[in-house]
Amino acid sequence: MSNNLIEVDAINKTYERGGETLVVLDDLSLNVPENDFLALMGPSGSGKSTLLNLIGGLDSPTSGSVRIKGDRLEKMSASALSNWRASNVGFIFQFYNLLPVLTANKNVELPLLLTNLSSSKRKEQVATVLNLVGLDDRGGHKPNELSGGQQQRVAIARALVSDPAILVCDEPTGDLDRETATEILELLQILNRDLGKTILMVTHDPVAADAAKRILYLDKGKLTES
Amino acid sequence: MKYWSIVKSGLVRKRARTTLTILSIAVAFTLFALGRSVAVAFTSEVDFAGEDRLIVSSQLSFTQALPLGMKQRILALDGVDKVVYRQWFGGTYIDPRNYFPKWPVPNDFFDVYPEFKVPEEAKEAFSRNIMGMIAAKDIADKYGWKVGDRIPIIADIWPKSDGSVWEFDLVGTYEGGEGGEVYFNWKYFDEARAYENGQVGQFAVKVKDASQAESVAKSIDLLFANSSNETKTSTEAAFARAFAEQVGDIGFIINSVLAASFFTILLLTGNTMSQAVRERTSELGVLKSIGFSDVTVMSFILYESVVLCFLGALLGLLVAASLFPFFAEISISFAGEIKFGYSIIISAFLVAFLTAAVSGVVPAFSALRLNVVDALRKN
Numbered sequence: 001m002s003n004n005l006i007e008v009d010a011i012n013k014t015y016e017r018g019g020e021t022l023v024v025l026d027d028l029s030l031n032v033p034e035n036d037f038l039a040l041m042g043p044s045g046s047g048k049s050t051l052l053n054l055i056g057g058l059d060s061p062t063s064g065s066v067r068i069k070g071d072r073l074e075k076m077s078a079s080a081l082s083n084w085r086a087s088n089v090g091f092i093f094q095f096y097n098l099l100p101v102l103t104a105n106k107n108v109e110l111p112l113l114l115t116n117l118s119s120s121k122r123k124e125q126v127a128t129v130l131n132l133v134g135l136d137d138r139g140g141h142k143p144n145e146l147s148g149g150q151q152q153r154v155a156i157a158r159a160l161v162s163d164p165a166i167l168v169c170d171e172p173t174g175d176l177d178r179e180t181a182t183e184i185l186e187l188l189q190i191l192n193r194d195l196g197k198t199i200l201m202v203t204h205d206p207v208a209a210d211a212a213k214r215i216l217y218l219d220k221g222k223l224t225e226s
Numbered sequence: 227m228k229y230w231s232i233v234k235s236g237l238v239r240k241r242a243r244t245t246l247t248i249l250s251i252a253v254a255f256t257l258f259a260l261g262r263s264v265a266v267a268f269t270s271e272v273d274f275a276g277e278d279r280l281i282v283s284s285q286l287s288f289t290q291a292l293p294l295g296m297k298q299r300i301l302a303l304d305g306v307d308k309v310v311y312r313q314w315f316g317g318t319y320i321d322p323r324n325y326f327p328k329w330p331v332p333n334d335f336f337d338v339y340p341e342f343k344v345p346e347e348a349k350e351a352f353s354r355n356i357m358g359m360i361a362a363k364d365i366a367d368k369y370g371w372k373v374g375d376r377i378p379i380i381a382d383i384w385p386k387s388d389g390s391v392w393e394f395d396l397v398g399t400y401e402g403g404e405g406g407e408v409y410f411n412w413k414y415f416d417e418a419r420a421y422e423n424g425q426v427g428q429f430a431v432k433v434k435d436a437s438q439a440e441s442v443a444k445s446i447d448l449l450f451a452n453s454s455n456e457t458k459t460s461t462e463a464a465f466a467r468a469f470a471e472q473v474g475d476i477g478f479i480i481n482s483v484l485a486a487s488f489f490t491i492l493l494l495t496g497n498t499m500s501q502a503v504r505e506r507t508s509e510l511g512v513l514k515s516i517g518f519s520d521v522t523v524m525s526f527i528l529y530e531s532v533v534l535c536f537l538g539a540l541l542g543l544l545v546a547a548s549l550f551p552f553f554a555e556i557s558i559s560f561a562g563e564i565k566f567g568y569s570i571i572i573s574a575f576l577v578a579f580l581t582a583a584v585s586g587v588v589p590a591f592s593a594l595r596l597n598v599v600d601a602l603r604k605n
Contacts, residue, residue: 053599056515058515058598058599058602059598059599078519078520079519079520079521082514082517082518082519082520083517083519084517085515085516085517086516086517086518087517091512091515091516093512093602097508097509097511097512097602099232099235099509099512100239100509101235101238101239102231102235106231106235109231110232110513110516111516111517113228113229113232114516114517114518119228158516
């Protein structure tokens with residue numbers, strides 16, 4: 001029995017554009033053990049975000065398989081994949097993607113609305129994760145009342161609140177200054193080290209990539225290890 | 227209800243647009259409630275409840291005259307207390323813009339219409355003076371008439387046999403009733419008119435017991451069934467509606483106007499919802515990435531549409547309810563008594579639901595079909 005949490009096996013991802021076939025991922029295989037912190041680097045258009053989307057269950061491969069904790073994602077229906085995402089993966093985006101009219105508390109609570117938890121239990125859990133990301137006094141604030149770093153912390157809290165095994169981060173520090181980016185990366189390291197989260201992070205920033213346990217390079221749809 | 231925060235976030239995202247859309251829907255529902263109250267009156271069956279006065283007109287048309295001799299036969303029926311009659315005169319006072327209904331009536335006409343407060347001396351003068359006229363006080367005041375004035379009326383329907391202009395002597399004024407009408411002496415009218423002498427427009431029948439009104443109405447129509455003067459007996463309200471429908475099928479006209487306004491509202495709400503979905507593409511993508519299914523995200527959009535339409539309907543009904551007393555007063559002359567009943571409220575909410583469903587279905591389907599990866603790229 002493999003101890004890999006994520007097993008990507010010989011996947012291809014192609015798109016049809018103007019009558020031409022565009023190969024984004026080319027026979028790519030990847031294993032990610034539990035509690036790994038993996039940085040994916042590479043030039044624009046190399047397929048980093050596509051790989052992340054496949055592992056996060058947002059997209060399906062043209063061929064090959066993506067197996068997470070034994071679940072074959074490419075075999076799942078759209079609704080089964082939605083359920084799977086709700087309990088197994090948390091997303092952190094470059095531009096935070098918070099709902100602008102909801103407070104931090106309400107944004108973080110969103111994934112819990114898909115559970116059967118009571119309102120008080122949800123509030124309790126939201127308070128816990130906001131405390132974890134150092135924003136327990138900012139729960140009542142809307143995104144436009146928070147700094148970029150604080151918004152990203154809210155997004156991390158939202159990704160964490162349903163306690164997923166995997167955190168998928170697409171350029172999580174891409175919109176932040178160096179100091180704030182460092183704080184966010186330290187927070188991700190804590191989540192990986194202390195909470196055992198498996199983290200996949202796409203980044204263009206070598207400093208950000210250095211925060212990971214290992215770095216993989218993707219070029220023209222193929223992987224190379226550093 | 228745990229998803230309410232998400233639905234609400236969609237509605238309050240653009241407060242001004244949401245408010246304006248709700249106000250537009252509210253206006254449509256105000257028109258709906260008021261319009262339907264009239265349309266229902268025009269399309270419903272005659273309600274005899276509480277009526278102690280009936281109008282008997284020709285079965286063919288209320289413009290078709292009936293022989294005056296029918297009066298005695300109606301009066302002989304069980305349950306009939308009094309019978310009077312009248313004829314629509316038409317005519318013009320100086321200028322066609324000076325419009326007010328004019329009716330030749332017999333001397334005892336006001337006995338059947340006690341709500342018209344006519345001074346005794348005016349009644350006496352009316353019966354003594356063959357050219358006598360009694361006018362509503364508001365009409366007399368409007369045209370500056372005083373008792374003793376001779377009022378000329380140019381004939382249109384009813385010319386005099388000698389071709390001269392009709393002239394009447396104002397012998398008094400009345401207050402009460404709906405006002406705005408003028409009555410003159412039947413004897414003069416019937417003797418001087420060029421044709422149809424001895425014919426009346428309608429009979430007004432006072433019944434002894436209001437609870438018997440419907441059976442008396444049936445007895446009258448039965449009495450003249452299969453004769454050359456078949457009758458149609460109804461309430462005053464139903465007669466007023468039939469009179470108003472000379473211009474066309476009022477119920478159909480009102481319902482058509484309402485349908486047109488709702489078609490506009492449908493487009494407006496549909497456009498609002500489509501814009502809301504386009505603007506929130508990435509947010510909807512985020513919800514899907516979190517684990518909300520396509521169908522759940524679609525239901526948020528439909529839910530928003532329903533809330534918009536229901537809030538608009540509620541506001542519109544409240545405005546309509548507050549305007550209704552004034553509206554009912556205005557419309558009583560042509561529609562009779564109208565009601566702001568539960569059926570209007572229920573049908574308004576059904577229409578609101580239908581509007582929400584139809585206007586929300588296209589944007590909701592767009593949200594359903596939204597590809598999460600494409601949606602997240604829209605940032």
